[in-house]
Amino acid sequence: MYGIGGRGACGLDTDAPTKSAAASGSLFNNSAQWVPSCLKDKRSVLNDPICMSKCVKITYKCVGCSTxxxxxxxxxxxxxxxxxxxxxxSNEAFLWLEPQGGTVGIGKDATITYINC
Known part of the structure; x- marks a missing residue:
């Protein structure tokens, strides 16, 4: 779980959307370039496929849940x-999957699939 606020490695706000993920550094393209965005503040974003078009689908059975x-x-x-x-x-994504939150620590045995958004 990571806290909200600030900008992540993609140049996007880590709290927008509130449910989001940080992926393995080995999935990032080290030669990706920073490019101007079409966002209101004109900030630069990392032109890396993992930042621009990838999502992660997580299936997880929380502690004490039946499904x-x-x-x-x-x-x-x-x-x-x-x-x-x-x-x-992000905190909100983890809490959605695991309502007991930090008392569980790390959610184990999740199925993780990288997909196009």
Whole structure:
């Protein structure tokens, strides 16, 4: 889980949308360039496919739940220490999947699929 606020590795706000993910640093293209955006503030964004067109679909059965939930969120940040089969979720995304939140720590046995948004 990561907190909200600030800009992530893609140049986008990490709290917009409130449910989002940080993907493994190994999925990022190290030769991606910063380019002007069409956002109101004209900030630059990272022209990397992982930032521009990829989402992560997570299926997870929370502690004490009888069925699994599935959530699809955009990738707007980078987690350098995360392996490919692990994502860090924004607080709201994690709490949607795991209502017990931080008392669980890390959600285990989730199915993670990278998809086009």
């Amino acid at each position: 699994a939930k599935t959530l699809t969120v955009p990738i707007n940040n980078r987690c350098n220490e995360c392996p490919i089969n692990h994502v860090d979720l």
